[in-house]
Amino acid sequence: MSPWVLVCEECGEPMNVYGPEMSTLVGFISPPGHNHDDNCVHRTYRCKNNHTKQVYKRNKCTVEGCDWVGKEECWCHLGKKFDEWPVGTKASDALKFFQETVR
Numbered sequence: 001m002s003p004w005v006l007v008c009e010e011c012g013e014p015m016n017v018y019g020p021e022m023s024t025l026v027g028f029i030s031p032p033g034h035n036h037d038d039n040c041v042h043r044t045y046r047c048k049n050n051h052t053k054q055v056y057k058r059n060k061c062t063v064e065g066c067d068w069v070g071k072e073e074c075w076c077h078l079g080k081k082f083d084e085w086p087v088g089t090k091a092s093d094a095l096k097f098f099q100e101t102v103r
């Protein structure tokens with residue numbers, strides 16, 4: 001999946017990651033060597049007008065050839081999970097993006 005930018009639904013400005021990554025703490029049992037942990041992971045993103053949005057990412061197994069993926073929706077939030085985090089997850093990406101868009 002190519003890099004993508006999360007755009008604020010309220011004002012249309014690009015959003016950047018804001019605050020730490022959070023996860024639920026449900027115990028999951030994975031086959032040996034696999035990572036089938038389907039705890040819900042989310043980050044908070046914020047635009048320059050201080051609107052915030054929670055972004056959820058779907059888990060997948062890191063073992064090659066294993067097609068296990070986490071659920072697309074879960075009990076702890078509304079909406080679907082994304083397969084990749086939006087850009088802006090690293091400060092350098094965010095800065096680059098703003099330099100390209102704010103002219």
Ligand SMILES: [Zn+2]
Nearest residue numbers: 008011047051
């Ligand atoms: Zn906004």
Ligand SMILES: [Zn+2]
Nearest residue numbers: 034061066068
């Ligand atoms: Zn697996």
Ligand SMILES: [Zn+2]
Nearest residue numbers: 040074076077
């Ligand atoms: Zn959730």
